[in-house]
Amino acid sequence: MNRPLKGLMTMMQIIDFDWGAFAPSLTLLAAALIVCALSMGHSQASAVRAAWASLIGVAAAAVLTLMSDAPALYFSFGAQDADGNPIALFSVDSMMRSFMLICLVSTALCILLSIGYLRQRGALRPEFYALTLLCALGMTIIAGSQDLILIFIGIELMSLPLYILACFQRGSASSEASMKYFLLGAFSSGFLLFGIALIFGSTGSTLLQDLTGVSSPLFAIGLALVFVGLAFKIAAAPFHQWAPDVYHGAPTPVTAFFASAPKAAAFAALLYLFQAASAMRAEWSTIFAVLACISMTIGNLIALTQKNLKRMLAYSSVAHVGYALVGVAAGASESVLFYLAAYAVMSVGAFGVASALSSKENEMSELNDYAGLGFRRPLVGIGMTLFMLSLTGLPPTAGFTGKLLLFKDAYAAGLGWLVIVAALNSALSAYYYLGVVVKMYMTQPSKEPAHAPSIRHKTAAAALIAAAALVFIGGAAPKAMMNAFHISTDAAETAVQNVPSEAAQ
Amino acid sequence: MTPELTYRLCLTLSAVLFAVGVAGVLIRRNAIVIFMCIELMLNAANLAFVTFSRHLGVLNGQAVVFFVMAVAAAEVAVGLAIIVTVFRTRASVNVDELKLLRR
Numbered sequence: 001m002n003r004p005l006k007g008l009m010t011m012m013q014i015i016d017f018d019w020g021a022f023a024p025s026l027t028l029l030a031a032a033l034i035v036c037a038l039s040m041g042h043s044q045a046s047a048v049r050a051a052w053a054s055l056i057g058v059a060a061a062a063v064l065t066l067m068s069d070a071p072a073l074y075f076s077f078g079a080q081d082a083d084g085n086p087i088a089l090f091s092v093d094s095m096m097r098s099f100m101l102i103c104l105v106s107t108a109l110c111i112l113l114s115i116g117y118l119r120q121r122g123a124l125r126p127e128f129y130a131l132t133l134l135c136a137l138g139m140t141i142i143a144g145s146q147d148l149i150l151i152f153i154g155i156e157l158m159s160l161p162l163y164i165l166a167c168f169q170r171g172s173a174s175s176e177a178s179m180k181y182f183l184l185g186a187f188s189s190g191f192l193l194f195g196i197a198l199i200f201g202s203t204g205s206t207l208l209q210d211l212t213g214v215s216s217p218l219f220a221i222g223l224a225l226v227f228v229g230l231a232f233k234i235a236a237a238p239f240h241q242w243a244p245d246v247y248h249g250a251p252t253p254v255t256a257f258f259a260s261a262p263k264a265a266a267f268a269a270l271l272y273l274f275q276a277a278s279a280m281r282a283e284w285s286t287i288f289a290v291l292a293c294i295s296m297t298i299g300n301l302i303a304l305t306q307k308n309l310k311r312m313l314a315y316s317s318v319a320h321v322g323y324a325l326v327g328v329a330a331g332a333s334e335s336v337l338f339y340l341a342a343y344a345v346m347s348v349g350a351f352g353v354a355s356a357l358s359s360k361e362n363e364m365s366e367l368n369d370y371a372g373l374g375f376r377r378p379l380v381g382i383g384m385t386l387f388m389l390s391l392t393g394l395p396p397t398a399g400f401t402g403k404l405l406l407f408k409d410a411y412a413a414g415l416g417w418l419v420i421v422a423a424l425n426s427a428l429s430a431y432y433y434l435g436v437v438v439k440m441y442m443t444q445p446s447k448e449p450a451h452a453p454s455i456r457h458k459t460a461a462a463a464l465i466a467a468a469a470l471v472f473i474g475g476a477a478p479k480a481m482m483n484a485f486h487i488s489t490d491a492a493e494t495a496v497q498n499v500p501s502e503a504a505q
Numbered sequence: 506m507t508p509e510l511t512y513r514l515c516l517t518l519s520a521v522l523f524a525v526g527v528a529g530v531l532i533r534r535n536a537i538v539i540f541m542c543i544e545l546m547l548n549a550a551n552l553a554f555v556t557f558s559r560h561l562g563v564l565n566g567q568a569v570v571f572f573v574m575a576v577a578a579a580e581v582a583v584g585l586a587i588i589v590t591v592f593r594t595r596a597s598v599n600v601d602e603l604k605l606l607r608r
Contacts, residue, residue, distance in 0.1 A: 149569050163587060179591045180603065183530075186540070186580055190523075190526065190546030193547060197551075200566055200569070205565070
């Protein structure tokens with residue numbers, strides 16, 4: 001076959017594939033470009049239009065994700081194996097859909113939170129939403145990728161906008177947070193990439209499917225470097241030092257975003273890789289169990305000492321990454337998915353309360369700012385209490401169901417000691433989470449402010465109500481939440497059904 | 506030089522470059538120098554990709570390098586902008602002086 005004809009064939013193959021798999025990502029890209037076009041205006045009105053356009057884009061992407069219900073759509077960019085069958089570089093399966101939905105839901109909630117916050121500070125600019133959409137695009141690429149290089153590109157596409165979002169509100173703290181995030185993020189990308197290079201060297205391929213059954217020293221070192229890179233991205237101890245500073249310094253709606261969607265996306269990469277590298281699963285399971293143990297303990301112990309709500313929640317997010325890693329160590333991907341969904345909505349809720357209450361004068365990031373708030377703003381008090389209960393893992397909340405599923409699967413996988421450590425840690429964490437509730441209902445502010453902080457923006461209130469509803473549904477009707485996030489319920493269902501019988505014993 | 510020797514030398518060079526990059530990030534205190542060390546890490550990975558690609562006779566590794574170069578260029582654009590923002594607010598890019606958020 002002569003060259004031009006062959007080129008044409010390849011082109012046809014590329015065009016011929018099922019675009020359905022890629023439709024949500026393309027929608028996000030289109031929305032980002034539209035928002036860029038809107039940002040010509042540089043007025044408040046154009047920024048608000050951009051915010052709504054980005055919300056519509058995220059919603060459309062979520063609908064397209066739900067519609068692509070075939071179990072294995074793929075997008076191969078013309079890649080073929082030896083027999084001429086297309087190789088999936090990007091595929092749609094049930095796990096991918098769950099990860100996409102978690103990321104898109106938390107992105108939408110953070111967009112809603114950001115409008116009022118940024119407007120109050122005169123920082124409402126359309127670029128914010130273009131960056132958020134590009135970040136979401138990166139997450140969707142990670143969620144669907146079946147190839148290490150695609151994962152790397154997805155992670156970079158997700159991280160670069162995050163560095164900019166961290167310093168969106170110009171100021172010393174914000175730019176300092178951004179620089180720390182950037183330097184450590186790029187550092188971890190270096191580990192990730194070098195690890196991928198070594199994996200490529202040991203297998204001759206970057207496809208996840210080719211990693212099955214490989215075990216050589218070079219491969220082990222490569223995998224270790226990749227996991228170190230990902231541990232930085234999810235802020236698991238001992239790679240968590242950047243998180244408190246970055247969460248503290250970034251604008252609060254952006255912090256809510258950091259804690260939810262990118263973390264879930266990085267977990268997607270971690271889970272895919274853990275499942276693909278099957279030959280050394282036992283060793284990695286032990287390493288993740290130790291990592292989970294360290295994360296939970298360090299996160300909770302340091303969170304106990306914090307006086308700043310944002311820093312406290314940052315350390316608590318380190319602890320929550322530890323809980324999710326318990327599930328990774330046990331190989332229970334459904335429970336990890338449920339936990340990530342639950343953590344995404346409850347952390348967006350907790351940071352969202354701080355973001356919605358804050359004003360230009362009072363950032364509402366110190367714990368003392370919440371003294372006596374429970375009585376003066378009853379609805380806010382109830383919402384915050386719900387989020388704190390969920391973070392502790394008490395019923396009837398999504399956090400409780402999530403922990404229950406994780407602990408059950410970990411116990412079934414023979415990690416009994418880890419379940420005990422995790423349960424002790426949950427008890428420890430109750431001290432500082434419920435400390436916030438005590439602060440709201442049982443203390444008085446040192447000096448009575450002229451008017452108590454309140455939620456001034458309808459969009460922020462809508463986001464908080466949605467988050468609270470999801471947290472409550474996750475606790476009261478876990479199955480509904482699993483269906484909403486397309487988490488396959490085979491394993492999870494039995495665990496939930498067993499609860500009443502065990503409680504009775 | 507035999508191809509095998511070249512392969513080994515290139516891999517060693519790549520590992521050394523990576524180690525120098527990591528050490529630089531951990532030791533140096535100037536944000537720009539740290540950033541340059543990070544670029545060194547990425548280039549070490551590029552060299553490893555090309556070496557493995559040639560050794561194994563698969564072209565994938567060489568194609569990957571183009572993606573990495575594009576990503577690194579984007580990272581430079583974002584990173585230098587952030588460093589400039591920090592420099593504007595406090596006239597220093599020493600990471601030890603970034604203590605506003607720590608207590």
